Amino acid sequence: MSAWTLLNPSYSREAVNLGCRHQEVSGKKKLIIKATGGGAYKYADLFKEKFGVTFDKEDEMNSLVSGANFLLKAVPCEAFTYMEGRKDFVQINSSDLFPYLLVNIGSGISMIKVVGDGKFERVSGTSLGGGTLLGLGMLLTKCQSFDDLLEMSHKGDNRNIDMLVSDIYGSDYSKIGLSARTIASSFGKVIFDNKELKDYKKEDIARSLLRMISNNLAQIAYLIAMWHGKLKRIIFGGSFTRSHEYIMETISDGVEYWSKGETKAMFLRHEGFLGALGAFKSYEKHGLGSLMGHHLSEQSPVASPRPQLEQKSNGPLLVESTDAESVGCCILGSDTMKRT
Numbered sequence: 001m002s003a004w005t006l007l008n009p010s011y012s013r014e015a016v017n018l019g020c021r022h023q024e025v026s027g028k029k030k031l032i033i034k035a036t037g038g039g040a041y042k043y044a045d046l047f048k049e050k051f052g053v054t055f056d057k058e059d060e061m062n063s064l065v066s067g068a069n070f071l072l073k074a075v076p077c078e079a080f081t082y083m084e085g086r087k088d089f090v091q092i093n094s095s096d097l098f099p100y101l102l103v104n105i106g107s108g109i110s111m112i113k114v115v116g117d118g119k120f121e122r123v124s125g126t127s128l129g130g131g132t133l134l135g136l137g138m139l140l141t142k143c144q145s146f147d148d149l150l151e152m153s154h155k156g157d158n159r160n161i162d163m164l165v166s167d168i169y170g171s172d173y174s175k176i177g178l179s180a181r182t183i184a185s186s187f188g189k190v191i192f193d194n195k196e197l198k199d200y201k202k203e204d205i206a207r208s209l210l211r212m213i214s215n216n217l218a219q220i221a222y223l224i225a226m227w228h229g230k231l232k233r234i235i236f237g238g239s240f241t242r243s244h245e246y247i248m249e250t251i252s253d254g255v256e257y258w259s260k261g262e263t264k265a266m267f268l269r270h271e272g273f274l275g276a277l278g279a280f281k282s283y284e285k286h287g288l289g290s291l292m293g294h295h296l297s298e299q300s301p302v303a304s305p306r307p308q309l310e311q312k313s314n315g316p317l318l319v320e321s322t323d324a325e326s327v328g329c330c331i332l333g334s335d336t337m338k339r340t
């Protein structure tokens with residue numbers, strides 16, 4: 001997947017009008033598109049040469065934060081927790097939103113402490129992210145896509161690959177709070193198996209990989225949140241989770257475990273669109289805010305009655321009125337195009 005995000009001009013008439021603009025340069029019309037992420041730099045020349053499109057570049061971190069703040073403040077029930085198969089929407093009071101840790105899981109992971117609108121610091125990051133899962137997954141299971149890998153993982157059993165506490169102790173190790181089922185060493189069982197890759201079920205490998213990456217990022221995120229002022233909210237964005245229940249469940253379990261139940265992982269309904277939304281929002285600074293407000297009030301549920309602040313609900317009611325299509329933007333990758 002490419003590392004760039006932009007508003008897709010072919011998605012809808014509104015997106016054409018709002019995602020890009022024309023500028024008259026020496027009598028010629030120039031098409032300008034907001035773009036963010038690495039691809040906004042990497043592919044700028046290519047787009048200009050092939051399509052005559054100029055990228056109006058917005059900083060990636062700035063766009064991620066701006067997109068996340070916008071969603072959390074303006075879209076009812078954007079954030080939710082996911083535990084034991086249950087999605088609980090959380091409406092955060094905007095006066096109590098900051099500070100929080102934004103963990104953007106793309107190919108790599110950025111951890112950003114957000115303290116206000118436009119006020120943030122990228123406090124950490126890790127290269128063990130979505131790209132690691134997919135890359136290792138492709139090597140070890142020959143999966144063709146992320147969805148392929150995810151589907152495999154649903155059918156797998158990581159206990160055939162991972163070394164559990166019970167494999168070492170024969171039971172739990174309750175004195176230090178480790179249950180028999182806790183993974184003591186990801187992929188650790190392989191050491192004693194004397195088997196080759198072909199002898200393992202690819203479903204089991206997929207499951208172990210997913211647990212390994214998700215557990216690891218949950219732990220790092222929690223530690224970073226504690227290190228940077230005991231941030232009470234950890235919000236996970238980026239295309240990695242894409243509402244995949246098992247991924248969210250594993251991340252939630254990890255945060256719950258490491259925080260001893262004090263912190264809950266939060267996810268976003270529009271998790272993969274933070275950068276695009278943030279780049280879009282930057283029109284405000286060019287004095288085109290009214291145009292944007294018009295578009296959003298038509299398409300997003302902002303105008304609909306708000307649920308009670310800090311209310312939690314796992315009922316379907318709130319989803320109905322806050323359909324994911326409402327934000328109406330696309331991510332274009334070099335090989336994929338996804339729509340909310």
Ligand SMILES: Nc1ncnc2c1ncn2[C@@H]1O[C@H](COP(=O)(O)OP(=O)(O)OP(=O)(O)O)[C@@H](O)[C@H]1O
Nearest residue numbers: 001002003004106107108130131134146238239240
């Ligand atoms: N359909 C998909 N195709 C490819 N990757 C997917 C898909 N769905 C989820 N993913 C996961 O999302 C990751 C990429 O996420 P995203 O598009 O947010 O990041 P990116 O912009 O490419 O990365 P970075 O932020 O590091 O530049 C992949 O590495 C993979 O783990």
Ligand SMILES: CC(C)(CO)[C@@H](O)C(=O)NCCC(=O)O
Nearest residue numbers: 003107108109110124125126127
């Ligand atoms: C390089 C970026 C910012 C590109 O989105 C991302 O992939 C990332 O945060 N990677 C982790 C890099 C690190 O901090 O180790």
